Amino acid sequence: MRYAADVATLARKDLQLELRARDTLPAMLLFVVSTLVVFHFALPAGADELAAQGLLWLALVFTALLGLARSWAPERESAALDGLVLAPCDRSAIWLAKAASTFVFLAAIALVALPAFAALFAPVTWETVAGVVLANVGICAVGTLLAAMAAASRTRELVLPLLFLPLAIPLVVGGVGASVSEEPGRFLAFLGLYDGVFAILCWASFEYVVSE
Amino acid sequence: MICIRARGVEKRYGRKRALRPLDLDVERGAFAVVTGPNGSGKTTLLRLVAGLAAPTRGDLDVAVDRAALGYVGHEALVYRDLTGLENLDLYGRLYRVRDRRERIGMLLERFDLWDARRERAGSYSRGMLQRLALCRALLHEPDLLVLDEPFTALDATGAALLDRQLADLAAGATVVLSTHDPARVGSLATLRVALA
Numbered sequence: 001m002r003y004a005a006d007v008a009t010l011a012r013k014d015l016q017l018e019l020r021a022r023d024t025l026p027a028m029l030l031f032v033v034s035t036l037v038v039f040h041f042a043l044p045a046g047a048d049e050l051a052a053q054g055l056l057w058l059a060l061v062f063t064a065l066l067g068l069a070r071s072w073a074p075e076r077e078s079a080a081l082d083g084l085v086l087a088p089c090d091r092s093a094i095w096l097a098k099a100a101s102t103f104v105f106l107a108a109i110a111l112v113a114l115p116a117f118a119a120l121f122a123p124v125t126w127e128t129v130a131g132v133v134l135a136n137v138g139i140c141a142v143g144t145l146l147a148a149m150a151a152a153s154r155t156r157e158l159v160l161p162l163l164f165l166p167l168a169i170p171l172v173v174g175g176v177g178a179s180v181s182e183e184p185g186r187f188l189a190f191l192g193l194y195d196g197v198f199a200i201l202c203w204a205s206f207e208y209v210v211s212e
Numbered sequence: 213m214i215c216i217r218a219r220g221v222e223k224r225y226g227r228k229r230a231l232r233p234l235d236l237d238v239e240r241g242a243f244a245v246v247t248g249p250n251g252s253g254k255t256t257l258l259r260l261v262a263g264l265a266a267p268t269r270g271d272l273d274v275a276v277d278r279a280a281l282g283y284v285g286h287e288a289l290v291y292r293d294l295t296g297l298e299n300l301d302l303y304g305r306l307y308r309v310r311d312r313r314e315r316i317g318m319l320l321e322r323f324d325l326w327d328a329r330r331e332r333a334g335s336y337s338r339g340m341l342q343r344l345a346l347c348r349a350l351l352h353e354p355d356l357l358v359l360d361e362p363f364t365a366l367d368a369t370g371a372a373l374l375d376r377q378l379a380d381l382a383a384g385a386t387v388v389l390s391t392h393d394p395a396r397v398g399s400l401a402t403l404r405v406a407l408a
Contacts, residue, residue, distance in 0.1 A: 083303065
């Protein structure tokens, strides 16, 4: 109960910071829409719908990367992360709250990106929606941990993509598979398994990321 | 009763030695003043005591858990886009402070931040940020207070406020304070630690 209260307090703080500063979500929305527009003109007329599905996932992953790169910026200023680390809450609550608030941002991005994709390319199926939701869970779990690791580095802008993109490959495979396969259930189950495994790993290892 | 016990505690960052091997015993209720030139390891020692860093060598035991430790470092450890009040409310919730609102209000008034409580911390002056950091560190009435050069950036009024607060704390809590001006807290000090 206490753990849940700490997570709620920290997640609410993240959402409050974003609502006030508005420096991440608007940039992500603009990026995902402009990327889909660029892809729309880059894809040759009459190109296969399957190729368009792949481009949707590229746009979503790179938009998520943009948000993740900013996710620990408020903690870097004035060393607020030290303040959280000193607080008597379980340190994994800091990760869970950040992942939850990032999930809210990615859900907002999906609410704009999927209709935009439907307007520019092809109808969005429920399998794609389910794939996006599951992939976003994995992106938030892994990305939040890696972004915290990268935030401690001077070359964080380079480190985060290098760490995150290889680990995002299974999410893209699962997401594209769920969107285009005859058997989307297998790919959705794969995404669910990825989420479960990496959520546990990240939850358990965050303590070591923020401890020296 | 010992509150902090250090035996051969040393800190290195790669090849660079940040703190020479140190033995230290701080009794519960003591007021320890840490002095030394720049680069002698004052900040490193205080970060070790607070648990923000781990010693490279040696044993360090701090007989106080995180819930009872207050820390003021070189940074305010607050969110610049939250107001002073929201920052203290956040920490008050995380530390499960009883009568949180009353305690926050009392500290904001004591440190002369009440009128600025609804302004973003990012708009605060350096001195106001330092006072907000002190409010944050004192919010949960810690048993062990670790203060890294707390008089930095405080004007005469702020420094006088801190003097009074430290005098109150010296009666009960254990205080470890680093300073370049040991005379300022000379009357309170029960232990002096000079780093070379």
